Amino acid sequence: MSAADTIYALASGAAAGAVAVLRLSGPGTGEALRGLAGSLPPARRASLRRLRAPDGEILDHALILWFPGPASYTGEDAAELQLHGGRSVIAGVMEALTAAGLREAEPGEFTRRAFLHGKMDLTAAEGIADLVAAETAAQRRQALHQADGGLAKLYGGWAERLARLLAHQEAAIEFAEDGLPTDLDAKARAGAGELRAEIEAHLADARRGELLREGLVFAIIGAPNAGKSSLLNALVGRDAAIVSARAGTTRDIVEARLDLAGVPVTLSDTAGLREAGDEIEAEGIKRAERRAQEAQLVLTVFAADQPPDAETLRWVGPEALVLVNKCDLAPAPAAIAEVPVIAVSAREGIGLATLRDRLAEAALRLTGAGQGNQLTRPRHRAALTEAATLLAEAEGAALPELTAEALRAALFALGRLTGRVGVEEILDIVFRDFCIGK
Amino acid sequence: MTGADLTFDVVVVGGGHAGCEAAAAAARCGARTLLLTHKIETIGEMSCNPAIGGVGKGHLVREIDALDGIMARAADAAAIHVKMLNLSKGPAVRGPRAQADRRLYREAVQALLRDQPGLTIMAGGAEGLELDQAGGLAAIITADGQRIRCGAAIITTGTFLRGEIHIGEKRFPAGRVGDAPAIGLALAFERLGLPLARLKTGTPPRLDGRTIDWAALEAQPGDDPPEPLSWMTERITNRQVSCGITATTPETHAIIRANLESSAVYGGRIQGVGPRYCPSIEDKVVRFADRERHQIFLEPEGLDDPTVYPNGISTSLSEAVQEQVVASIPGLTKARILRPGYAIEYDHIDPRALTLALEMREVPRLFLAGQINGTTGYEEAGAQGLMAGINAARRASGGDPDASLTRSEAYIGVLVDDLTLQGVSEPYRMLTARAEHRLSLRADNAGLRLTERGIAWGCVGSERAARHRAFATAVSAALARAATDGASPAALSGFGITVNQDGRRRSVLEVLALPSLALEKIEAAFPWLRDLGPPIRTQLEAEALYAPYLRRQEAERRLLEREEKANIATTLDFDAVDGLSAEMRQRLKAARPATLGAAGRVQGVTPAALAALAVHLRRDAQRFT
Numbered sequence A: 001m002s003a004a005d006t007i008y009a010l011a012s013g014a015a016a017g018a019v020a021v022l023r024l025s026g027p028g029t030g031e032a033l034r035g036l037a038g039s040l041p042p043a044r045r046a047s048l049r050r051l052r053a054p055d056g057e058i059l060d061h062a063l064i065l066w067f068p069g070p071a072s073y074t075g076e077d078a079a080e081l082q083l084h085g086g087r088s089v090i091a092g093v094m095e096a097l098t099a100a101g102l103r104e105a106e107p108g109e110f111t112r113r114a115f116l117h118g119k120m121d122l123t124a125a126e127g128i129a130d131l132v133a134a135e136t137a138a139q140r141r142q143a144l145h146q147a148d149g150g151l152a153k154l155y156g157g158w159a160e161r162l163a164r165l166l167a168h169q170e171a172a173i174e175f176a177e178d179g180l181p182t183d184l185d186a187k188a189r190a191g192a193g194e195l196r197a198e199i200e201a202h203l204a205d206a207r208r209g210e211l212l213r214e215g216l217v218f219a220i221i222g223a224p225n226a227g228k229s230s231l232l233n234a235l236v237g238r239d240a241a242i243v244s245a246r247a248g249t250t251r252d253i254v255e256a257r258l259d260l261a262g263v264p265v266t267l268s269d270t271a272g273l274r275e276a277g278d279e280i281e282a283e284g285i286k287r288a289e290r291r292a293q294e295a296q297l298v299l300t301v302f303a304a305d306q307p308p309d310a311e312t313l314r315w316v317g318p319e320a321l322v323l324v325n326k327c328d329l330a331p332a333p334a335a336i337a338e339v340p341v342i343a344v345s346a347r348e349g350i351g352l353a354t355l356r357d358r359l360a361e362a363a364l365r366l367t368g369a370g371q372g373n374q375l376t377r378p379r380h381r382a383a384l385t386e387a388a389t390l391l392a393e394a395e396g397a398a399l400p401e402l403t404a405e406a407l408r409a410a411l412f413a414l415g416r417l418t419g420r421v422g423v424e425e426i427l428d429i430v431f432r433d434f435c436i437g438k
Numbered sequence B: 001m002t003g004a005d006l007t008f009d010v011v012v013v014g015g016g017h018a019g020c021e022a023a024a025a026a027a028r029c030g031a032r033t034l035l036l037t038h039k040i041e042t043i044g045e046m047s048c049n050p051a052i053g054g055v056g057k058g059h060l061v062r063e064i065d066a067l068d069g070i071m072a073r074a075a076d077a078a079a080i081h082v083k084m085l086n087l088s089k090g091p092a093v094r095g096p097r098a099q100a101d102r103r104l105y106r107e108a109v110q111a112l113l114r115d116q117p118g119l120t121i122m123a124g125g126a127e128g129l130e131l132d133q134a135g136g137l138a139a140i141i142t143a144d145g146q147r148i149r150c151g152a153a154i155i156t157t158g159t160f161l162r163g164e165i166h167i168g169e170k171r172f173p174a175g176r177v178g179d180a181p182a183i184g185l186a187l188a189f190e191r192l193g194l195p196l197a198r199l200k201t202g203t204p205p206r207l208d209g210r211t212i213d214w215a216a217l218e219a220q221p222g223d224d225p226p227e228p229l230s231w232m233t234e235r236i237t238n239r240q241v242s243c244g245i246t247a248t249t250p251e252t253h254a255i256i257r258a259n260l261e262s263s264a265v266y267g268g269r270i271q272g273v274g275p276r277y278c279p280s281i282e283d284k285v286v287r288f289a290d291r292e293r294h295q296i297f298l299e300p301e302g303l304d305d306p307t308v309y310p311n312g313i314s315t316s317l318s319e320a321v322q323e324q325v326v327a328s329i330p331g332l333t334k335a336r337i338l339r340p341g342y343a344i345e346y347d348h349i350d351p352r353a354l355t356l357a358l359e360m361r362e363v364p365r366l367f368l369a370g371q372i373n374g375t376t377g378y379e380e381a382g383a384q385g386l387m388a389g390i391n392a393a394r395r396a397s398g399g400d401p402d403a404s405l406t407r408s409e410a411y412i413g414v415l416v417d418d419l420t421l422q423g424v425s426e427p428y429r430m431l432t433a434r435a436e437h438r439l440s441l442r443a444d445n446a447g448l449r450l451t452e453r454g455i456a457w458g459c460v461g462s463e464r465a466a467r468h469r470a471f472a473t474a475v476s477a478a479l480a481r482a483a484t485d486g487a488s489p490a491a492l493s494g495f496g497i498t499v500n501q502d503g504r505r506r507s508v509l510e511v512l513a514l515p516s517l518a519l520e521k522i523e524a525a526f527p528w529l530r531d532l533g534p535p536i537r538t539q540l541e542a543e544a545l546y547a548p549y550l551r552r553q554e555a556e557r558r559l560l561e562r563e564e565k566a567n568i569a570t571t572l573d574f575d576a577v578d579g580l581s582a583e584m585r586q587r588l589k590a591a592r593p594a595t596l597g598a599a600g601r602v603q604g605v606t607p608a609a610l611a612a613l614a615v616h617l618r619r620d621a622q623r624f625t
């Protein structure tokens, strides 16, 4: 990978459509456009041109856009060609570009170049990667917000405030003789406290953004033959799990992906909880319990024609959903262990709509539906947690140079999220804000 | 007059603060050294503020002293008002500062140089540089055509490269008031194709102290007793004087605003960039329009000299306006101006053309130090002079000029690293905020950090070496004892020292680190502390206070060490590094960082660029092994 290369890639996906978009970036873009279209079109305006192969043969009538750097997505000279989507047209243009010395881009190379040229910060680049990988509407919303610089703005704003606090603290240390305000030390400590509180509030998010990015896990748990597998199949709408009358048929975990109100959820059907018959079943039960522990939501399933079993009852609580299946065979109780139940029949399709609503509700509550500023990666959480700890240290420091020390470390922690922070930026603030110099 | 060629190991051009340290250091390292300067009588002249030290600057002075330099000793001999700045803050940011009698300072420097074996001093101006066929420095040519051959030369000509003084609308070429500029040398540098840029600085008018109404002003005494700057000074013997404090008034500001046209800077006659931490009074009034007063310290320039330096009103306004300005200030209504303030513009060389030894990368054996490299201040100049002197001596004797200090070892390391890596966009001054290892780089432990290095380089005399080693041994013993000796919480409470009654024994160092605890109580608990001299106790207290932070810094330093050890070959072609943007290539080419760690410090270099560079270096290393 060399930035001196000029690259191209199909931006519209591999499938043939009416229009195919080809993107170009790199120093040779202008030359390549001239070769294809005869001359450079005016910058940033769509122009209709004939594209020709090196031997003069006309390849296509295309809409072309020319973005001279640095005002382009990558910061380099770049262009977009909107071709007629035929396979042979695309192949012909790509061939002409290869002949002109361009090469096909590696995955993510356009974004990497944009990051390299300072066109976006790290969180925005991550947002673009997430956008490409998004499976559901809420994931897409969240990724788009991040790619648009939502987190960059929030974290960048904090870093700016922190830089200012540090600069004021440094001014008090460096220029004590210059008749500066006497409350700079106290203000720096107070400012550190306010910022810490804001960061802590942002961190106390029950991992909503991360969960949305990774997808939720819901575990179905219950006694053998409570009808867990039928329930899974009914919710997914296909036979994902093997259903049989024999208790203990599901021994390992069966998973199915659901899109609940735009949130991706992995629904896990697990081995029935009971005294294990053999070693394999015992292992299955162990796995079931582990999965239930990891899951963000546990669906406890009881059968209407059986009394609630002790193993499953252990999982009932305010955080879990309590389902009573087979309500077509016997009446379901109103509540189990004081938690109201949802009566369903997987076989007859009774209560499934209610269940779906409840699941979607939980999915939205657990992920925030991708709205607003949510951190999305453990990397974000680690850096912000470190910054908050250091800010608390700054707040309580006994000497100004120790406050400065902690503020500086906190600033670097934030800097790791978005980019770097240098001494010069701090000094710029010192000299802008104070009249220094006897 | 063209006599026979002279030959020296090291020739130092310029007798300012950089040149004096350079000449003395080269001679201490055993080089036969010549100091060539315009006038012998202005050697050691303080062209501006008659003070040495301060926060950051005081750290540098102590480091120069730790390497047996002359600045601190001369300042002690001349000190007439001494103050430890930031006394209410922790030891890491305390900065010693001494105001000096200008004449005594000059005399002390000249005496120290005269007494330095191996050093010859000669009056004369350097006009040209002679290179050998390989492009290395061969000789210095003086204004009278004298050829001085040498193994290495250090140019320390300060503001004299095409210097031009501005007083209001008047302007004339000068190195500083009363001295001619060096034009021949500037041309020689230009011919070598060295990158030159223009900076400016200024100085306030000097006042006749006999015409100041001292009685109307607040007096600020110095510390009693005054603490010497040098480790080799027993005590300061000069009579100590007080400074006066006054301030500008709204009337002052009105006069300045009405006459901005007469200021050389605001009239648009100066293009050079000035230092933000040393703004002219015009600048202060314009940029901080809401301030009603700006403080002024009235600093006597000498015991038998009526000249007073009004610290805070540096200016390039016309002489007539300067008179009005001064007359509008309380206590100065009748004050007579002895010499008007002025601004000076001068050329400096982009220090990114230098190696860490301060040698020109493209011209072997030619070293540069001091304000010519874009710094400002005596201490910054002296520190560079010292390092250039040591390295020039090594070069001249056929060795490698590899005496350098890292950022984690010394402010000198920070200074040289910043200059050679980042270059300067305004006159560079040392600030403690520039040192990421500020808590361990203290003025009080400069000797412990550096003297042993100086002994190895051969620039430290035997007397200082012996003193240092005795002190270092005593400090380690005391630290070891303070780490092992201790008492239980119950025992401590018997002395009025309260800690958590958790039964865990506390070491003396831990007790010393407790906030706001009277020292007498600690001494009562551990009486042996009383027998330690104050300098040793200072070390214990500082180590105790900063211990948790120092541990963290040490861990960070070790983390960075790997990057610092990843050398970047001087021949590396940044164009061949995959994945670098054009801007990153340009920044890296200008800075030519010597290691991956240094590349990370280059202003504006992004983490992505650094990663690309790291990948390239690793790939290169694999190719060769």
Ligand SMILES: Cc1cc2nc3c(=O)[nH]c(=O)nc-3n(C[C@H](O)[C@H](O)[C@H](O)COP(=O)(O)OP(=O)(O)OC[C@H]3O[C@@H](n4cnc5c(N)ncnc54)[C@H](O)[C@@H]3O)c2cc1C
Residues within 6 Å of the ligand: B013, B014, B015, B016, B017, B018, B019, B036, B037, B038, B039, B042, B043, B045, B046, B047, B048, B049, B124, B125, B126, B127, B156, B157, B158, B159, B160, B175, B176, B179, B181, B182, B185, B201, B202, B203, B278, B342, B343, B344, B369, B370, B371, B372, B375, B376, B377, B378, B381
């Ligand atoms: C007007 C003015 C105002 C300043 N204000 C401040 C301030 O407010 N704060 C601050 O920190 N610093 C200030 N400084 C800066 C401080 O004085 C310098 O940074 C410091 O003195 C630089 O030391 P140096 O050794 O590099 O150069 P200098 O002290 O300037 O010494 C240069 C020496 O070289 C000699 N020389 C020059 N050319 C030749 C030649 N061709 N041949 C032989 N000898 C030559 C000169 O005679 C002189 O002795 C000011 C300087 C000036 C001139």
